Amino acid sequence: MHVMLVLSSLFEVIHSNNFETIPWKFKVRMMLDAARGIQYLHSMRIIHRDIKSHNFLVDDDWRVKVADFGISKVLDTDTAFTQCGTTGWVAPEVLLDEDLGYTFKADNWSLAIVMWEMIAGGLQNPFIGMAPIKFYNKTINAGIRPPIPEGMDSEYIDLITECWKSDAAERPSFDVIVARLEQMLLDLGASIDLPPTFQGGYHQAGVATTPTLL
Template identity: 40%
Template structure:
């Protein structure tokens, strides 16, 4: 079994079969945005993948947006998307498996903040991921340690595009308040329009989160933190 980075999109034949014919679920990894995430074996290749199972009674518009963003991305610094299945009342989203988990998982399990060298390595990969997204006119909008995953080689990859936004040639700034309060840029909170720079603010907060074990103002209510950020 391997988490092979050469694994690509699922074949058309595979996508017409029932997902349990194609994959063996090995264990539950945790809860992601909108659904549960599992580690699974792709039977034909022996590769390990991650499967997010999303109940169909959730906001399908947001899920389809997430899949659309992932489909368009092809970068070693962004989690890869392999295909999707409808199974009973769930949508199965097949993605690249990152065996070391999220950066926030690592902080929680080690019960201590990261070292300066570890932070620099993660930020280097995350910045390359953001450079790729921004050059393709995409904004992640929810950068935080929980959405940066590490593979078994220690490389960081951006994940969880449930709230990602896309810029167009005619609309240069978004105006929707969305994301996680402690990591939000002031221009998002104030609804004054924002662009890719908002992700850089969130990455700066993530750097503090990695260094201190939590983001600034984490000990107060999220809505109070919002007002602190805009003062």
């Protein structure tokens, strides 16, 4: 067991009244933490299958950890078949006929939605609560994606749009995602190993004992 001081889930942090006060480089750092966690899972041939902001925990140093491996799976091949995940974050190919299957890159789509949540402000995720067949038609056939706010970092937006491409094979690997986020941090003058110093915003909510997290 690993004891970590937990502020809250990333979802709760994003939807707190203080989220807009967090500096941009800090938010990029949080996404780098998230991506590194999934990168490690994939390196161990584990597909998470339920990546969403609720399943990242933020500690008292504003570091992000991957959590909830309840439906994760170790893949002997590059393809999984069981339909699972959370509407609003799940990749469209996961909802296809189970005979077709999906790959590790279903997690990439889900991270793109989390990255979008980090910049969405008051915008709503249009896919939450949508029936699977409607969601598939909207995303694959009509190419609908969550609305991107104006004035956002172009490199960050480019990475999001690449990660939620309809063709999973065209989505960047997590090695690429991590490298791109690291470069964004460097371009912002921040360390890729230590979080930027930031005081304020959320306050420590208590101590949680959790299984070892990534």
